[in-house]
Amino acid sequence: MTLFCSELKSNRMEFALNLQKIMLNDNYLIAIRDNFENLLIKSVLNITDKKIQSEEIELHVKNRIFSVIVECVQNICKTEKGSDRKKDSVLLLNRINNGYRIVAGSKIDLERKKRLSELLTELSGKSVDKIREHWRFALTDKKTMDVGKQENLALIELFLRSHGNVNYFFSDEENEMSFFMIQIEISNI
Amino acid sequence: MNLSLNSFKQIHSIMNEQDAVLVYSGDFGQDIIKSMLKYAEEKLESSGIDDLVRRKIFNVMVEMLQNISKHQFVDDKSGARSIFILVEKENDFQLITGNPIRQNIISDVKSRIDRVNNMDDEELKIYYKETRLASRISEVGGAGLGFIDIARKSGNKIEFETFSLGSDQYDFFTLKTRINKNN
Numbered sequence: 001m002t003l004f005c006s007e008l009k010s011n012r013m014e015f016a017l018n019l020q021k022i023m024l025n026d027n028y029l030i031a032i033r034d035n036f037e038n039l040l041i042k043s044v045l046n047i048t049d050k051k052i053q054s055e056e057i058e059l060h061v062k063n064r065i066f067s068v069i070v071e072c073v074q075n076i077c078k079t080e081k082g083s084d085r086k087k088d089s090v091l092l093l094n095r096i097n098n099g100y101r102i103v104a105g106s107k108i109d110l111e112r113k114k115r116l117s118e119l120l121t122e123l124s125g126k127s128v129d130k131i132r133e134h135w136r137f138a139l140t141d142k143k144t145m146d147v148g149k150q151e152n153l154a155l156i157e158l159f160l161r162s163h164g165n166v167n168y169f170f171s172d173e174e175n176e177m178s179f180f181m182i183q184i185e186i187s188n189i
Numbered sequence: 190m191n192l193s194l195n196s197f198k199q200i201h202s203i204m205n206e207q208d209a210v211l212v213y214s215g216d217f218g219q220d221i222i223k224s225m226l227k228y229a230e231e232k233l234e235s236s237g238i239d240d241l242v243r244r245k246i247f248n249v250m251v252e253m254l255q256n257i258s259k260h261q262f263v264d265d266k267s268g269a270r271s272i273f274i275l276v277e278k279e280n281d282f283q284l285i286t287g288n289p290i291r292q293n294i295i296s297d298v299k300s301r302i303d304r305v306n307n308m309d310d311e312e313l314k315i316y317y318k319e320t321r322l323a324s325r326i327s328e329v330g331g332a333g334l335g336f337i338d339i340a341r342k343s344g345n346k347i348e349f350e351t352f353s354l355g356s357d358q359y360d361f362f363t364l365k366t367r368i369n370k371n372n
Contacts, residue, residue, distance in 0.1 A: 013350045013363040015207050016287040019200065020272040020361070023214040026196045031212040033204045034232075043228035047213070050220040087210060087277075090201045103197045169194050179201075181194055 028094040033087050036077040041070060048093060052100070057188060064161045064186050065100050069093070071161075072104035075154035076182060099188045105181040113170055113178040115148055116155070120168050120182075123159050131159045158184050211275040217258040226250060229275060238370065246282050246368050248342045250275075253366065256335045257286045264289040264359040281367045290362035295351060298362070302347050305340045313341050343368050 022028070029051050032044060045066055052062065069091070077089035088107040093100060108116070123131055135156045138149075159166050165185035170178045204212065210232070213225060229250055233243045254273060261271045269289045276283035290298065308316060317337045340347055348365040 013285060013287070013348070013365055014352060015203050016272055016274055016285050016363045017269075017352050017361050019203055019209075019212055019274065020214050020269060020287055022196050022199055022203075023212070023272070024268055024270060028196075028200070029213075029215055031200050031204065031209075033201070033210050043224065043231050047221065047224040047228060050218075050224045051215070053220075090197070090204065092197060092200060103194070105197065105201060167194065171198070181197060183194060183197070 026094055027096065028092055031090065031092045033090045034077070035087055036073050036089055036091075041073050044073060044091070045069060051093070061099070061186060061188055065102070068102050068158060068161050068184050068186060071154040071157050072102060072182070072184075075151045076104040076180070077106050096185065099186045101183060101185050103181060103183045105179060107173070107177050108180045110176050110178060112148070113180065116151070116168075116180060117170065119152055119155055120166075123156065124166070128160065128164050131156060131164065135160060155182075158182070162186055207274075207276060208278050209274050209276050212272065214270055214272040217254060217261050217271055217273070219258070222254045222258060225254065225273065242282075242368060242370060245342055245344070246284070249339055249366055249368060250284055252335055252338050252342065253284050253286050253364070256339075256364075257288055260288055260290070262289045262291065262359065264354050264356050266356040267354040267359075269354050269359070269361055280371070281369045283365055283367050285363060285365045287361055287363040289354060289356075289359040290351070292358060292360055295360060295362070299349070302336055302349055305336045306346045308340075310341070310344075313337060317341060339366055345369070 019031075023031070030047055048065065048069060049062075052065070072091055077091055090103075090105045092103045094103070095101075123134070126134065135153070138153055138156060162184045165187070167183040169181045171181070172178045200212070203209070211225070211228065213221070215221075226247065230243075230247060233246060238246075257271050257273060263270060267289075271288040272286065274283075274285040274287075276285060305313065305316075317334065320334055320337060336347060343366045345367045348367075350363050352361040352363070354361050
């Protein structure tokens, strides 16, 4: 590592190189960390659009990518208004061999973790056709009208848009909180 | 946990530690630059940041992104690309760029930044005018005003560091500018 005298005064910026290496290794295109409380979705989609427009992907693939990003930003990453304004949510987009991968993560409480975990386990064990049936049922079922309906529908939508290519992970933290990560792969085909 | 969730955790952890809110790595074409500026504009607008500070951040960001767009070399050996990071701390915003830089121009870049960092506002103003009058457009389209502009608009010293990429031609050059939230 080369260091100039005048550089010694500055704070270390090695993290920029480290971030660049990780992003390069896994083909990440963009990473956004925010509360996603505000109306940033349009500009997030705009950056994504510019980033992928040179790659000549089919319109239906692009639409699926955009839908997944919208569902992630509006449901997974969005934090409750009035809660502390720490930017706990992250959205990443990366290019993979046969398409794109969107990874979203957010800090959630244990009650939400339990609800999401149950639903995700259920969805993971179903075929796409069964998930579609589940979606139709969830739209009309009064029981799912209460807590988290919007979020439940969003998760079902993520499974449908990705043809079931969804992975997720919960990482328990202090203060009865958990960090929830979900990874959705959209194939070019 | 598979590899991508692992790297996601790493990125999230670095972004948390450093208070980074936006990280972009790859090609810096005009369309991408415009989209990132739009993102920053909307983000700053919704954060209730003072108009003057917002304009400063925006202007410095334009300058830094244009700068990186003109100097986006790719080091074939390490594959290193350019990166832009927006950091929001309690008292300031920090704009950070990183890009591979040819080793044979590092000392020239260093002395240009040192010169700018050693000037006060009035000296910078005069130096800007002199440089503009004497400037010739370089092969990458710059007139040598970038660092002066960044220093003038941010009102703070420019910080920089270089890191080895293990290449015999390129190092990784990082540049940081701070813009205070309270003007």
